[in-house]
Amino acid sequence: MLQQMNGHSSDPNAHGGELREDLQEFLGRDTPLHLLNDLTKVNPVTLETVLRCLQARYMADIFYTNAGCTLVALNPFKPVPQLYLPELMKEYHAAPQPQKLKPHIFTVGEQTYRNVKSLIEPVNQSIVVSGESGAGKTWTSRSLMKFYAVVAASPTSWESHKIAERIEQRILNSNPVMEAFGNACTLRNNNSSRFGKFIQLQLNRAQQMTGAAVQTYLLEKTRVACQASNERNFHIFYQICKGASVEERLQWHLPEGATFSWLPNPERTLEEDCFEVTREAMLHLGIDTPTQNNIFKVRRKAMALIFGRSEGQPLHRALL
Numbered sequence: 194m195l196q197q198m199n200g201h202s203s204d205p206n207a208h209g210g211e212l213r214e215d216l217q218e219f220l221g222r223d224t225p226l227h228l229l230n231d232l233t234k235v236n237p238v239t240l241e242t243v244l245r246c247l248q249a250r251y252m253a254d255i256f257y258t259n260a261g262c263t264l265v266a267l268n269p270f271k272p273v274p275q276l277y278l279p280e281l282m283k284e285y286h287a288a289p290q291p292q293k294l295k296p297h298i299f300t301v302g303e304q305t306y307r308n309v310k311s312l313i314e315p316v317n318q319s320i321v322v323s324g325e326s327g328a329g330k331t332w333t334s335r336s337l338m339k340f341y342a343v344v345a346a347s348p349t350s351w352e353s354h355k356i357a358e359r360i361e362q363r364i365l366n367s368n369p370v371m372e373a374f375g376n377a378c379t380l381r382n383n384n385s386s387r388f389g390k391f392i393q394l395q396l397n398r399a400q401q402m403t404g405a406a407v408q409t410y411l412l413e414k415t416r417v418a419c420q421a422s423n424e425r426n427f428h429i430f431y432q433i434c435k436g437a438s439v440e441e442r443l444q445w446h447l448p449e450g451a452t453f454s455w456l457p458n459p460e461r462t463l464e465e466d467c468f469e470v471t472r473e474a475m476l477h478l479g480i481d482t483p484t485q486n487n488i489f490k491v492r493r494k495a496m497a498l499i500f501g502r503s504e505g506q507p508l509h510r511a512l513l
């Protein structure tokens with residue numbers, strides 16, 4: 194992280210072989226760097242000092258840092274389940290001043306939620322999640338959706354509780370489906386979203402979740418026919434190839450172990466390859482098994498048409 198950014202060396206010794214005076218002063222300060230919760234408090238604000246601070250926090254397993262009203266999220270590249278527990282979501286939700294708690298994506302979620310709540314005429318709130326490929330945007334969006342599913346789904350009556358649960362579950366189930374059809378393994382990220390998305394969560398006047406809409410754009414369609422070496426096609430094709438049942442294989446004319454010229458690197462086993470998870474999520478979204486089968490049949494035919502037949506299979510059989 195400290196090596197190179199935008200072509201500028203961030204080596205503090207690059208300035209005449211000695212640490213610059215202001216940087217020396219910054220590094221020698223009394224407060225340990227990892228305790229700096231807000232990058233605007235870094236003084237002087239330079240590439241070196243900001244990166245030093247983020248690096249110190251990363252080494253101390255602190256992955257969120259404020260930068261004024263923006264939140265910087267570092268990808269931990271390891272599971273940190275204790276950071277995303279429902280109890281923690283509730284803690285941020287119940288806090289009188291969540292911004293006084295440790296920086297977290299839940300602070301942003303809660304602040305936004307309160308903004309909607311505090312206005313007499315409800316005004317839409319937006320959270321922009323940006324970063325380079327593999328930075329953790331999908332993870333962050335998922336965490337926000339889980340947060341709202343917990344804090345915005347607590348209606349009182351049993352009947353409405355059932356409805357809220359259904360909506361909450363559906364919102365969360367949209368993720369595996371979107372990711373199966375729109376994500377692929379790239380050099381930078383095993384589960385890279387190859388499309389942009391605008392997720393809208395709808396609340397009623399009591400700030401309970403009543404629905405959600407996802408608009409997708411800019412799907413990287415060219416990946417179907419052309420992938421960089423060591424990258425893969427969209428997950429769904431591998432899921433079908435690896436996860437179809439014996440009956441489905443017969444029905445879809447998909448022999449066990451069939452290989453396709455445009456489905457490279459099938460030997461890589463990813464957790465995203467799980468067909469069952471996609472099917473289950475589709476079921477929860479109201480896409481029943483016969484409809485699912487039709488969707489997968491079309492996918493299978495696309496595989497024959499676009500990817501070429503599985504080895505040794507005549508075309509008329511592949512298109513059946």
Ligand SMILES: Nc1ncnc2c1ncn2[C@@H]1O[C@H](COP(=O)(O)OP(=O)(O)OP(=O)(O)O)[C@@H](O)[C@H]1O
Nearest residue numbers: 268271272326327328329330331332382384385386
């Ligand atoms: N907060 C986190 N905790 C644990 N793991 C994380 C976290 N953020 C990201 N990751 C890991 O990093 C991987 C890449 O993150 P993610 O898919 O969210 O990146 P992205 O910014 O959406 O990338 P792309 O633009 O390529 O879709 C995740 O699959 C996950 O393994």
